[in-house]
Amino acid sequence: MGIADAFAKEDRVEVTFSDFYKLMKESTKAEIVMNAVNCNVPHKYIREMATGKSEAPGQIHGRDMDRVGLPLKPLMHG
Template sequence: MGLIDVFEKEDRTEIKLSQLCEMLSAGAKTELLMNAVNCDVPHQYIREMVTGEKEVSDCVLFSTKNDNQ
């Protein structure tokens, strides 16, 4: 008899409201991350979404247009 056999189909457990909010928040964050990964969102944007901070890019963009004309 394993641990899973102890629980019934519709058992109730006590949970604090703060724990419920944490679990719902983690579930929503996970769903957003999986949607971003499945839709091929670039990794930089996913990291910015998770951390809430804009990343500074190391690449330099050069213009091919001549500004003197």
């Protein structure tokens, strides 16, 4: 018997407002991320939206960085 079996279909559970707020905030965030995934939004933009931090080149220490945080090698011409 799991924890889900301990509740009837329409049981009430006491929850503090702060816990309810956290629950609603996280569920909304998950819904927005899933909508982005279902609409084929590029992963870079989903990560930026979820973290609130830009992954744009030149943002870290004035150097261009790739997506894992390593400096990009200069392009060689010729």
